[in-house]
Amino acid sequence: MPKDTITPRSKDYAQWYLDVIAQAELADYAPVRGCMVIRPTGYAIWERIQKALDERIKATGHQNAYFPLFVPMSFLTKEADHVDGFAPEVAVVTHGGGEELAEPLVVRPTSEAIIGPSFANWIHSWRDLPLLINQWANVVRWEMRPRLFLRTTEFLWQEGHTAHATEEEAEEEALTILHEVYADFAEKVLAIPVIKGIKTDREKFAGALRTYCIEAMMQDGRALQAGTSHNLGQNFARAFDIKYQTTENREEYVWTTSWGVSTRLIGALIMSHSDDEGLVCPPALAPIQIVVVPVYKGDTERTTVLEAIERIIAGWEGRFRVKLDDRDQLTPGYKFNEWESKGVPVRVEVGPRDVEKGTVAVARRDVPGKAGKEFVPQEGLVDRLATLLEDIQSSLYARALAYRDERTHDVTSFEELKEAVEHGFARAYWAGSSDDEAAVQAETRATVRAIPLEQPERTGTCVSTGRPTSRIAIFGRSY
C-alpha cells in the first residue's frame, strides 16, 4: 500500500530524482557535506560501467596505472590556466603526523599535475610515444552545490592521460576516445543518445587547447555533460618539462590529452530512463538483467515451484545475469515492486498455475505495472528473453532519442532561443564571442552546451551577433 514513496516527476523533478535514488538504494548522504555513500545496488552499476569502459579503453590501446591522491601544491600551480581553474575548489592538507607540512598537499581534483612528472621521467625518445595511460580513481572538488551523483565533493572516475609526438596524433586520440569509447558506451550500453561536440572557450577544461564532450538531455530538458576529452596541446608538457628526442635527434615537447567520465554517469542513467516507479536500467548495463520471483502458498507448493524454476533457469548462466529471489518471508507483490524500483529490466514469475500449464509470467520494466506483463510458454523461453532484452535496450534508446528530438528546436532569434531552453535545447547559428555567450546566459540561464562535430552544409545568421556563419551550436540549461 505505501505507494507514495516516490514523488512524481511531473510534480517535483528534483525530489523525484532523490526519491528514486533512495528507493532503489543507490546512495545515501554521508556525514560530510557533499559526500555520498554509494550503496551496493549503486556500486554494482558503477562496476558495470567500469567494466564496459575498461574494455573499450584497453581495446584502444591504453594501460591502467595508479598515481597518488596527494599533489604537492607547487605542482598544481605549474600550469597557469589549470591552477586558475581549480584553485577555488581544491581541498588542501596542511598537517600530517601531528606536524605542519613544509609544503601543503592538494587532494587531487584531477591528476594532470601528479602524472606530468612521471611522464617526464618515462618519456625520452620518440620510441616511448605514444604513451597511453588510464587510471581509475577518486578525486575531490569542493563544489558549492552538491547533488547526489551529479556533483559530489568526492567522486569516482576514470581519467585517461596520453602523450604523443605530434599535435595531429593528440587530436586523433582525443577524438577516438570521444567516439569509440564515450559515445559508443553511452549509446550502446547506457542507451543514452549523446551529442558529440566541442566546448566553447568558456566551457573548456582549465589548461586545455580544446575540450570535446558528449552532451545528453535529461527528462526535464536540461543538459548533462556526460564525458569530456581534452586536447591539452603542449601546455602541460611545457609546465612539466615532458620532452622527447625525435628521429632527427631534436628535443621536442610532447602533445598530451586527458579524458574522463565519472559517477555522474549514474545520475545521467537515472534521469534518462527512470519513471515514477523507480530506476529503469538498460539490459546491457543492468547488474541483474532478469529476476525470478517464485509464487506459492505453503511448503508443498514452494517445493514444486522452486524445483520448476531450477529446471527452467538451468543453462541461463553465462547467457543472462540472473537473480532468483527466493526470500520466503516476503510476498510476491512486495518483490515485484522492489525489483521494479531497482530497475531490473525483466522479471520472470513462476507460480503453481505456471508449473501446471508450462508457462511463466514475463514482465518488462520499460512498461511498468501489469501492462508490461504477459504469460508465455516455458518452451523457447531463453530465446524469447534474449529477444526481449534486446528489444528493451533499443526501445529505451529510441524513446530517449525521440524525447530529445522533440525538445530540440531550431531557433533564429534571441526570443525563440529563450523560449526553447525553457524546456529543452535550442539549436542556433552561432558566431558569438565569450562575452556574447555570457550575455546569453545572463538573459536565458542557458549556455552553449556543445558545438556539434556534425555541422550542416548551409549557412545562416548568428542568433546573437547577426553575422553570417555556417556554425551551429546547441544551447541549453545544464546540470
Added chain:
RNA sequence: CGGGGUGUAGCGCAGCCCGGUAGCGCACUCGCUUUGGGAGCGAGUGGUCGCCGGUUCGAAUCCGGCCACCCCGACCA
C-alpha cells in the same frame, strides 16, 4: 555567498501558539495465520526532542545565540 525551508525513534510526521516529563504511521523483534501487484491480527523493542545558554518549581514547548542539512540561484565532471 544570496533567497526559502527543515531539525522530535532507522524513515515520514504530530505535539510547540496555550510549559507539567513524548505520541502516530512505516520499518524492526516474537508468535500465529498468509503469499499471482507493496499481507492480517496480537504482543514487543527503540528517543540526551540538532547544540549551547537563559527564564521557570518544571522547557520538545518561551527567549537569545550557534550549528547542520535540504531546496532554488551565481562556479563545476
